Every structure is written in structure tokens, then in C-alpha cells.
Amino acid sequence: MQEQIAIKISQSVFKTFDDQYETISLRRVFSDNKQNTDTSIYTGSGGVVYTYYQIMKYLNLVKEQKDLLEHVSLRFQESLELNIKMIEEGRCKKGLKNPSFFQSVAGLYTIGALHYHEQKNQKEQERMLDKLLEHYYVFENDLGEYAEDEILYGISGYLYCLLEVISKIDAKNERALKRVHKIIDTLLMDGTQWSQSDEYILIKWPRDRKEKKFYMGGAHGLIGVLQILLQAVNIIPDLKSDKNLMLIIKNSCEFVVEMQLESGNFPSSLGKKDDILVHFCHGSTGASSFLVSAYQTFKEQKYLDSLFRAGELIWEKGLLKKGNGICHGISGNAYALHSIYRLTNDEKWLNRSLIFIKATFDSDIQQICADYDDQGRIIPGVPDCPYSLMEGIGGQLVLYSQALQEDMNSVKFPGYEIIF
Numbered sequence: 466m467q468e469q470i471a472i473k474i475s476q477s478v479f480k481t482f483d484d485q486y487e488t489i490s491l492r493r494v495f496s497d498n499k500q501n502t503d504t505s506i507y508t509g510s511g512g513v514v515y516t517y518y519q520i521m522k523y524l525n526l527v528k529e530q531k532d533l534l535e536h537v538s539l540r541f542q543e544s545l546e547l548n549i550k551m552i553e554e555g556r557c558k559k560g561l562k563n564p565s566f567f568q569s570v571a572g573l574y575t576i577g578a579l580h581y582h583e584q585k586n587q588k589e590q591e592r593m594l595d596k597l598l599e600h601y602y603v604f605e606n607d608l609g610e611y612a613e614d615e616i617l618y619g620i621s622g623y624l625y626c627l628l629e630v631i632s633k634i635d636a637k638n639e640r641a642l643k644r645v646h647k648i649i650d651t652l653l654m655d656g657t658q659w660s661q662s663d664e665y666i667l668i669k670w671p672r673d674r675k676e677k678k679f680y681m682g683g684a685h686g687l688i689g690v691l692q693i694l695l696q697a698v699n700i701i702p703d704l705k706s707d708k709n710l711m712l713i714i715k716n717s718c719e720f721v722v723e724m725q726l727e728s729g730n731f732p733s734s735l736g737k738k739d740d741i742l743v744h745f746c747h748g749s750t751g752a753s754s755f756l757v758s759a760y761q762t763f764k765e766q767k768y769l770d771s772l773f774r775a776g777e778l779i780w781e782k783g784l785l786k787k788g789n790g791i792c793h794g795i796s797g798n799a800y801a802l803h804s805i806y807r808l809t810n811d812e813k814w815l816n817r818s819l820i821f822i823k824a825t826f827d828s829d830i831q832q833i834c835a836d837y838d839d840q841g842r843i844i845p846g847v848p849d850c851p852y853s854l855m856e857g858i859g860g861q862l863v864l865y866s867q868a869l870q871e872d873m874n875s876v877k878f879p880g881y882e883i884i885f
């Protein structure tokens with residue numbers, strides 16, 4: 466199995482990706498070959514930086530493909546600097562306005578800081594960290610109280626960046642810790658206002674929409690915000706001793722578990738009874754990492770029971786015809802199954818995750834995906850952004866690079882899982 470994945474990295478999938486480097490390292494590329502400037506990690510050129518970063522980490526471990534490592538390292542360095550430059554020169558305005566890992570320059574600075582830290586290049590690490598921490602003022606001045614709370618576009622996504630830095634680079638970075646506290650205060654203030662209760666939070670998205678829509682899922686909703694908060698309290702001891710914060714988080718986690726549908730899935734928004742989506746963005750895929758974090762934090766059986774119900778549904782329905790993407794595809798569901806394995810050590814979940822990874826290069830399954838007539842897409846059967854991190858083969862390469870490593874803790878859902 467591992468050999469099969471290795472071949473996909475060293476030959477077919479990687480080659481398809483790398484051949485497009487000149488275009489995708491600067492743009493968002495659509496399936497109809499249209500292009501625009503979009504430096505986001507989610508579907509733009511920032512995701513290319515992240516993909517090379519993860520492949521480079523894997524190649525650094527195997528040591529035998531020196532030429533390839535050199536090539537990938539150059540690509541990474543070049544695309545990182547180019548993307549940051551484009552945003553700072555105002556060629557991708559979205560990147561400065563947004564706070565989040567997935568949709569702003571904060572994601573690029575975070576990747577840069579982690580990389581230079583691993584390289585023991587103190588000077589460059591500090592340069593990236595400074596930029597990441599300064600970014601707080603850029604979006605705060607620009608968006609102020611209009612900043613979203615969710616992960617994909619909002620401040621929970623910036624909190625993710627800070628937690629990466631605090632957990633992997635500098636646990637005592639006061640500037641980062643100060644921002645963590647401010648963001649958590651905002652999340653609680655907004656969230657309790659929307660729930661109209663002091664006891665738990667809700668997440669409204671978009672926040673200025675007239676209709677009150679409270680999303681539940683990983684990318685846009687409560688589950689995603691709680692997943693980041695749960696990791697925050699486990700990374701920063703001060704937070705765990707804050708009784709009020711812990712109580713609100715716990716009540717909110719219980720609220721989510723009570724929303725679980727009979728099938729094991731979770732509704733995409735509050736009050737919605739549809740039970741269709743098994744994705745990271747909406748549904749049990751995004752919920753599984755959250756339930757792992759909730760169990761690790763509160764050690765209550767109900768989170769484990771809920772996790773297994775979600776996991777069985779992902780195993781049953783998770784080979785999505787939408788293809789191999791992370792956000793709404795087979796790779797994302799492979800990550801979710803893997804998170805259950807890391808918690809339980811039960812080989813059943815590892816095997817299920819590997820079967821899903823294998824499905825990303827199984828010709829019969831791939832044919833079914835290619836034939837799937839999804840009218841919501843530019844070209845049915847092809848992801849809208851076919852090389853991107855969250856929809857395209859960038860994400861597949863990241864998953865392969867992590868699954869090939871001996872340390873199973875290397876398999877972590879991008880932008881979502883830090884410690885568990």
C-alpha cells in the first residue's frame with residue numbers, strides 16, 4: 466500500500482501537478498483553464514506553497530531522492546516569496562483584508578515561520594512571525610467588528626495560525642498569546658450574543674446577513690470554531706484554568722452532539738433536517754476531528770459514541786463522487802477516518818483510511834467520479850480548481866506525503882488539526 470502511494474508521489478500525480486507549476490504558483494486555475502490572481506491556501510496559489518511544503522517535509526525524511534528534494538525546496542521557496550509579495554503589493558487584496566489561514570496571507574506567513582523554524586533559520590523565522598503578528602492589525606483596522614468568526618474566512622482561522630506558532634515554535638510568545646486572548650474574547654462575545662444565552666455559543670455566517678443562519682459545520686460553523694477552541698485550551702494552560710471559558714466550550718460541545726442526526730451525520734445549519742453532506746465544510750467529516758478533541762478534553766463517553774457514529778457514516782458514504790478533494794471529497798474523509806485511528810489505535814480505522822486513500826487512485830472509482838454529472842461545476846466530473854489544496858490534486862499530494870511517514874501523527878487535516 467505504502468509503495469503504491471509512493472509511486473503516485475514520485476511519478477504520476479506529482480508530475481501532473483509540478484508540470485503546471487509556472488501557472489498554479491501564481492494563480493487560481495479553473496477547470497476551464499481560466500485563471501485569476503488568488504493567493505488563498507484554500508483554492509489558490511497559497512495552496513501550492515503548502516503542497517510543496519508538505520512534500521518537502523516527506524522527502525527530507527526519506528533522504529534517498531536528493532535531486533527531487535532540491536527541486537521541491539526551490540519551488541517552495543520561490544512560490545512562498547512570490548505569493549507574499551503579490552499580496553503585499555496589493556495584487557491580491559483579499560489576502561490582506563481577511564484574517565484566516567485558508568483565505569489570507571496569514572496562512573503563508575505561518576507556513577514560512579514553521580519552515581524556517583525547522584531549518585533553524587532564526588532570522589527568517591522572526592521575519593515571518595513579525596509579519597503574521599502584524600497582520601492582526603491589518604485585518605482589525607480594515608474589518609473591525611465585521612470580521613467573520615468562522616474558520617474559512619474568519620478569526621478562528623487566524624487563531625489556528627497563532628496556535629501553530631505557539632505549539633511548534635514559541636510557547637511563551639507574548640504577542641501571540643495576547644492576540645489569542647483577544648480573539649477568544651471576541652468569539653465568546655459574538656457567540657453568546659447569537660445564541661442569546663451566556664451558556665453556549667452559536668456562529669452566524671455571514672455575520673451581516675439579515676436572515677439569521679447559524680452554520681454548524683467545519684469550514685463555516687460552530688463545529689469548526691469549537692475544534693480550534695478545544696485545541697487552544699489544550700495548548701495554552703492558562704485558558705484551561707478559565708472556568709467560564711471551559712464551561713461555555715463544554716456546553717457548546719454538548720449542544721453540537723445533541724444535534725447529531727440519526728444517521729450519524731450533523732446538519733449543515735441549525736434547524737435544517739437535510740442529511741446529504743458528508744464533507745469537511747458541512748457534516749460528519751468536519752465533526753470527527755472536533756469529537757476527537759472534545760473527547761481528549763472532557764474524557765466523556767458521549768463524545769466517543771458520537772465519533773463512532775460519525776465514523777461509521779463516513780465509512781459507509783464517504784467515497785464521494787465529487788472526487789478526491791479534501792474539503793468535499795475522498796481525501797477529506799480519509800483524514801477523518803485517520804483521526805479516529807489516532808485516538809483509538811484501532812487498526813480498523815487505519816485500514817479504512819488507507820482504503821479511502823487507495824480509492825483516490827483506483828481506476829474504477831475514479832471513473833465513477835469522472836462520470837458524475839454534477840451540474841454545480843464548471844466542467845462536470847472535474848473539480849472547479851483541479852490543482853488546488855482543498856479541491857484538487859494539491860490536497861491529494863499533501864495526504865500522500867503525510868500518510869507515507871512512519872509517524873502517524875504526521876497525518877493532520879490542513880488548517881484544522883494541530884495536536885490530536
Ligand SMILES: [Zn+2]
Pocket residue numbers: 744745746747792793
Ligand atoms: Zn467543501
